[in-house]
Amino acid sequence: MSNKVNKNALRAGTITAGVTLVLLMSSPAFALTRDDGDDPGPGLSVIQTLGLYVAAPIVLFLVIAGLVMVGSKKSDWHYSKN
Structure with missing residues (x-):
C-alpha cells in the first residue's frame, strides 16, 4: 500500500510541476501591451x-x-x- 501511495504522490507532483512549468512559460500570453506586428483581427x-x-x-x-x-x-x- 505504501509503495502505491508513493507512486501516486510522485505522479501528482510530476503533473503539478509540469502544469506549473507550462503556465510560467505561457505567461507572456497575458501581457497587457501588444508586440509589434500583433494584429488580432476583427472579433x-x-x-x-x-x-x-x-x-x-x-x-x-x-x-x-x-x-x-x-x-x-x-x-x-x-x-x-x-
Missing part, C-alpha cells in the same frame, strides 16, 4: 460564435452518428443474409 459576432462553437459540432456529431448508423445497418443486413 466574431454572436451568430458566428454560436455557429462555430455550437452548431458546427452538433452537425458534425449528427453526420458521424448517421454514417455509423448507416454502416451498422448495412453490416446487419450483410450478416442476416448468410
